Amino acid sequence: MSRGAPVVVIAGIGGCSFVLASAVVSLRLLLLASRTRELPEFLIGLGLLLMGGLGYPIATAARMLGDGSELRTWLFATQALFTLAGQSGVVLFTWHVFRRDDAWARALAIAFISSMAVLFVWQTASPGWRELSLNDLGPWTWSQYHSMTALGWAGLESLYFHMKLRKRLSLGLADAVTADRLRLWAIAMFSAFTISMVASFLRGIGVPMTTEVMGLLVGPLGVAAASATWLAFMPPHRYVRWIEARAEARA
């Protein structure tokens, strides 16, 4: 076994749990959206499916392929398209659910989606996706800041509303499980945000993003994001009962 093998295993566990949780939870939310015909469940379901359920495994597969293959280039472009649509879904969800009446939030959502679409078209026109897949070059590399914006904003709004619900809980004006769901969604978003931010920082200071480096980053934070997403939207009855009992004890 090579020296980096344990890290690869950690990365595998983190990555696989993230993909599995995203895929299963997103399908549940999209099914819910088909029943309720409501926009929030559709947006968040779409975002989770395209970013975690499909985008992440496509990106992993692309990096495992040898340099220069056409398939690798195609996978990079597909993953970018999924990232564009998925992150747009998360941003629209955040705006629609938390800040629908705020003009600045509407402007931020529009600016986010349009600027990311511009980067996608720009990369496609010149220098092309092959250059990105081979040398990590082109305007699409700036989309890392979009990721941080989408994930960070979602995390902050969820955390802020969770804090409001905690105050209401003490007056008997909120549901403990719903308050906990907002906390879990904030944890999931901040975990993913931290992966993006640290990876971006390390890349910026010239640290090569080897499997070992990514493993140390994605392993624990991937498990955290996956667990929080699962507990938020598909909580086991035992967990729900525990949250309710804890709230009752505090009341």
Added chain:
Amino acid sequence: MATAAAFDFVCEELERATSLNTLEARGTVRLALKAAGIDAKSASAEQLRVVVTKLLPAELQSRGCSDADRVCREIAERLVTRSFEQPGAADSPEAVFARLGGR
């Protein structure tokens, strides 16, 4: 910023029952709502009833209002006899997240 009808009602009642002017009454109720994690623009009558009963008396006492408990009790009683339009309650973050988890 538009405020909820129930919030406006409580502020008017408070202004009538105390020596607070409009700005002071609205500011006092806003502070009590903030302590409860509730926005004035989306506050429901039930939320306001609880805040008026449990938090507003202390806010009024700290402003030198005599008989704060009685004033708040009477406002809460009047609040429950009225019906207020509650726009957007089904679309609130709380309602959306309750639905997303199947509750």
